[in-house]
Amino acid sequence: xxxxxxxxGLAPAPAGFDAPTPAAAPARxxxxxxxxxxxxxLTTLGILVLWELIARAGWLPPEVPSISxxxxxxxxxxxxxxxxxxxxxxxxxxxxxxxxxxVAGLVLGVALGTVPLLYRLVHYPLDFLRFVPAxxxxxxxxxxxxxxxxxxxLLGMVGALWPMLFQTFYGVSGINDVLRDSARxxxxxxxxxxGHVVLPAVAPFVATGVRLAASHVLVVVVAVEIIASxxxxxxxxxxxxxxxxxxxxxxLVFVVGVLGVxxxxxxxxxxxxxxxxxxxxxxxxx
Amino acid sequence: MTSMVRPRRAGHRFTAWLVSxxxxxxxxxxxxxxxxxxxxxxxPSLRSILVSFQQLWLFSRFASxxxxxxxxxLLGYCxxxxxxxxxxxxxxxxxxxxxxxDPALQFCRALPATALVPVSIVLLGIGDLPKIVLTAFVTVFxxxxxxxxxVRAVDRELEDAARSYRLTRAQRVLHVQLPAAxxxxxxxxxxxxxxxxxxxxxxxxxxATNGIGFVTLQAQQSFEVSQMWAGxxxxxxxxxxxxxxxxxxxxRLLRWYTKDRES
Numbered sequence: 001x002x003x004x005x006x007x008x009g010l011a012p013a014p015a016g017f018d019a020p021t022p023a024a025a026p027a028r029x030x031x032x033x034x035x036x037x038x039x040x041x042l043t044t045l046g047i048l049v050l051w052e053l054i055a056r057a058g059w060l061p062p063e064v065p066s067i068s069x070x071x072x073x074x075x076x077x078x079x080x081x082x083x084x085x086x087x088x089x090x091x092x093x094x095x096x097x098x099x100x101x102x103v104a105g106l107v108l109g110v111a112l113g114t115v116p117l118l119y120r121l122v123h124y125p126l127d128f129l130r131f132v133p134a135x136x137x138x139x140x141x142x143x144x145x146x147x148x149x150x151x152x153x154l155l156g157m158v159g160a161l162w163p164m165l166f167q168t169f170y171g172v173s174g175i176n177d178v179l180r181d182s183a184r185x186x187x188x189x190x191x192x193x194x195g196h197v198v199l200p201a202v203a204p205f206v207a208t209g210v211r212l213a214a215s216h217v218l219v220v221v222v223a224v225e226i227i228a229s230x231x232x233x234x235x236x237x238x239x240x241x242x243x244x245x246x247x248x249x250x251x252l253v254f255v256v257g258v259l260g261v262x263x264x265x266x267x268x269x270x271x272x273x274x275x276x277x278x279x280x281x282x283x284x285x286x
Numbered sequence: 287m288t289s290m291v292r293p294r295r296a297g298h299r300f301t302a303w304l305v306s307x308x309x310x311x312x313x314x315x316x317x318x319x320x321x322x323x324x325x326x327x328x329x330p331s332l333r334s335i336l337v338s339f340q341q342l343w344l345f346s347r348f349a350s351x352x353x354x355x356x357x358x359x360l361l362g363y364c365x366x367x368x369x370x371x372x373x374x375x376x377x378x379x380x381x382x383x384x385x386x387x388d389p390a391l392q393f394c395r396a397l398p399a400t401a402l403v404p405v406s407i408v409l410l411g412i413g414d415l416p417k418i419v420l421t422a423f424v425t426v427f428x429x430x431x432x433x434x435x436x437v438r439a440v441d442r443e444l445e446d447a448a449r450s451y452r453l454t455r456a457q458r459v460l461h462v463q464l465p466a467a468x469x470x471x472x473x474x475x476x477x478x479x480x481x482x483x484x485x486x487x488x489x490x491x492x493x494a495t496n497g498i499g500f501v502t503l504q505a506q507q508s509f510e511v512s513q514m515w516a517g518x519x520x521x522x523x524x525x526x527x528x529x530x531x532x533x534x535x536x537x538r539l540l541r542w543y544t545k546d547r548e549s
Contacts, residue, residue, distance in 0.1 A: 036385070039382070039385055039386050040385055040386060040387075040388050040389045041389070042386075043386040043387060043389075043390070044389045044390060047390060061409065063408050063409055064409070117305075120302060120305050120306050121305065121306065121308060121309045122309050123306060124306055124307070124309070124310045125309060125310050125313060127526075128310075128522065128526055129522075131480070131522075131525040131526045131528075131529045132521065132522040132525050132526075133480070133483060133484045133487060133521075133525065135484060135487050135488055135491065136487055136518055136521045136522060136525070137518065138491065138503075139502050139503055139505070139506035139514050139517070139518065140506075140514065140515070140518060142506060143328055143506050143511065143514070144328055215396070215398070218398040219398045219399055219400050219484065220400075222398045222400045222401045223398075223400035223403075223484075223488045223491075226400060226401075226403060226404060226488075226492060227488070227491045227492055227503075233401075234400070234401065237401060237404050237405075238404050238492075240404075241404035241405070241407065241408050242404075244408075246408065249404065249405065249408070250405070252401075253397070253401050253402065253405060256397065256398055256401040257393055257394075257396065257397035257398075257401070259398075260396035260397050260398050261392065261393060261396040261397075263396070264392075264396045
């Protein structure tokens with residue numbers, strides 16, 4: 001299955017915005033780079049200002065506070081112990097879930113990629129399980145463990161496992177035969193082959209897997225916190241929502257969004273730095 | 287992946303298929319027999335799970351819960367696909383516009399979708415509409431961003447050729463840009479489908495009056511454990527079915543592309 005061309009991790013690098021396009025006049029854009037560079041910030045600021053003005057004018061429903069009210073709520077919330085505890089709880093659940101899922105996915109992915117018989121034996125069950133979202137298991141987990149952080153951590157692991165496993169598997173099974181054979185000819189031992197051939201070759205796939213896994217874990221952990229009131233930011237969002245403290249609710253949604261952006265951007269930056277030597281990233285840098 | 291299954295004689299392929307069946311069949315048989323005399327309240331026998339599955343989902347709850355769940359999900363998904371492709375073409379053709387809204391798009395994409403469930407309940411209540419709107423809002427971003435990438439990556443020469451044949455703007459979009467971007471768009475739609483499915487389950491677990499997720503959580507809370515298992519089983523089967531259906535459609539739509547690649 002999966003003949004689709006994309007989720008390989010070696011997705012084509014987005015062309016730079018400075019690349020000349022037929023739609024816009026490149027010469028004029030090049031002469032005013034500051035405008036181009038500032039544009040994303042300007043529009044973002046514009047959206048926020050527009051939101052503020054519409055809210056001040058009273059055109060928004062009462063459930064949508066103004067940006068300034070949300071900002072004030074955030075400033076007020078940030079130093080409180082409750083917020084810090086919730087943030088720490090969420091971060092801990094995300095971190096443990098991600099770490100567990102990544103390690104398990106890596107081990108299983110390498111095993112399945114290097115032992116074809118193993119893949120053949122288990123690929124039907126795996127193909128079934130990978131399309132079952134982790135939150136589906138929530139009722140069972142609540143029954144077995146109750147509403148504890150362990151539930152969100154475990155389900156986070158499940159959420160992280162599949163992207164990690166399949167990315168690693170694609171990477172390992174896609175290793176060039178010549179590469180594999182020459183390593184064998186040079187008499188590299190199994191653990192040397194693993195360390196010097198397999199892992200470097202699959203590193204970009206693994207990096208993509210970690211990035212996908214991180215966003216999956218965040219979605220699952222926040223969902224479990226909201227549904228089962230497991231301590232964390234998600235539970236606080238739900239509490240503020242049901243008590244009609246809307247500025248604080250939006251402030252926390254914003255915080256969760258920032259976590260998502262940080263997971264994405266941060267992991268991508270680490271990836272570029274660590275894998276700068278790799279061909280796919282070198283081409284990107286050109 | 288395809289490289290693993292080398293073309294072989296039919297007999298070998300059949301043996302390979304049999305080997306693939308060993309583990310799933312063994313697992314199901316083990317589950318069936320090991321749980322047969324089970325008295326633990328948490329792990330009902332597979333037999334009783336299947337009985338509840340048949341009683342609960344095959345027809346008694348089908349119209350009241352399965353159809354609404356699936357309908358809401360598909361409606362939100364379709365709205366998102368249409369909007370995502372339309373906006374994606376627009377943004378893809380106008381790099382300046384894309385650049386202007388990129389931070390906002392990236393934020394919305396990275397925001398864990400589940401955090402918006404309480405917000406949608408606050409704004410729109412707990413009926414069908416908030417679930418559809420939320421699903422559409424959340425699933426639009428994978429489609430949109432992939433369409434932008436696909437449209438931006440359309441071959442310059444293709445574009446020039448279309449221009450020199452004096453195709454109108456609408457013709458160029460419909461007959462050149464969209465087909466060229468189709469592999470990207472379909473990849474985005476596939477991600478969007480799984481997101482839509484997750485949103486279907488989560489919105490029903492948080493606040494709903496019907497739906498598969500709702501019934502499953504109710505079953506858990508009232509200790510109808512075999513019904514809960516049956517609900518989870520149904521959700522699992524639906525997840526696989528949706529994906530399978532999508533793969534078939536994708537293969538059909540991209541036949542020209544994969545054929546081209548293979549030759």
